[in-house]
Amino acid sequence: AQTVTQSQPEMSVQEAETVTLSCTYDTSENNYYLFWYKQPPSRQMILVIRQEAYKQQNATENRFSVNFQKAAKSFSLKISDSQLGDTAMYFCAFTLSAGSGYALNFGKGTSLLVTP
Amino acid sequence: DTGVSQNPRHKITKRGQNVTFRCDPISEHNRLYWYRQTLGQGPEFLTYFQNEAQLEKSRLLSDRFSAERPKGSFSTLEIQRTEQGDSAMYLCASSLGDIGQQPQHFGDGTRLSIL
Numbered sequence: 001a002q003t004v005t006q007s008q009p010e011m012s013v014q015e016a017e018t019v020t021l022s023c024t025y026d027t028s029e030n031n032y033y034l035f036w037y038k039q040p041p042s043r044q045m046i047l048v049i050r051q052e053a054y055k056q057q058n059a060t061e062n063r064f065s066v067n068f069q070k071a072a073k074s075f076s077l078k079i080s081d082s083q084l085g086d087t088a089m090y091f092c093a094f095t096l097s098a099g100s101g102y103a104l105n106f107g108k109g110t111s112l113l114v115t116p
Numbered sequence: 117d118t119g120v121s122q123n124p125r126h127k128i129t130k131r132g133q134n135v136t137f138r139c140d141p142i143s144e145h146n147r148l149y150w151y152r153q154t155l156g157q158g159p160e161f162l163t164y165f166q167n168e169a170q171l172e173k174s175r176l177l178s179d180r181f182s183a184e185r186p187k188g189s190f191s192t193l194e195i196q197r198t199e200q201g202d203s204a205m206y207l208c209a210s211s212l213g214d215i216g217q218q219p220q221h222f223g224d225g226t227r228l229s230i231l
Binding site: 035042043044046050091093101102103104105106107108109 | 147149151156157158159160161164166171172174205207209211219220221222223224225
């Protein structure tokens with residue numbers, strides 16, 4: 001079974017600063033996808049960034065970037081120039097490339113608070 | 117793209133009653149997923165459909181739960197004889213084909229409260 005662990009239940013960062021959210025996962029498979037989803041207080045889950053395991057290059061999306069360490073099974077999210085609108089729950093998620101219907105396995109989440 | 121729509125947004129019912137939720141995916145999305153999210157936890161996979169076929173069910177989906185997706189369009193999730201432990205947010209997501217090309221898009225969810 002695949003598991004996803006987010007060891008930081010809560011984090012806080014000041015506006016314009018940089019913050020890194022941690023995620024580790026456990027799998028014996030070689031081909032998979034990793035995701036970071038954001039869930040603002042309105043509760044709709046929004047995709048932030050996606051990483052294919054076969055790609056060595058770390059994914060970036062504007063102020064969001066990941067540090068993907070496949071051997072260490074680590075997938076952290078860096079948010080640069082934090083904005084008040086980044087306040088939300090952040091979930092790390094994992095899915096296999098085939099055979100599972102692409103159902104997502106989520107971590108427990110990290111609650112991020114961006115303060116003025 | 118009108119997004120994934122879920123109804124109702126909130127449902128309060130007494131223990132033992134049956135409830136049904138509806139999910140309308142993004143049009144042309146062939147895959148539809150149901151997840152359950154309890155307070156302080158990440159979403160947990162329940163079941164998924166490819167078109168009208170239900171291809172996978174989690175062990176979390178007890179025999180009191182049933183899901184359908186007639187004609188491969190909207191989906192319903194029914195819970196019979198509700199229990200206190202069923203209180204949760206039920207999330208629906210849809211996607212098109214290979215997740216390598218298209219991620220899952222989530223709805224706002226239906227919050228179920230069992231009295």
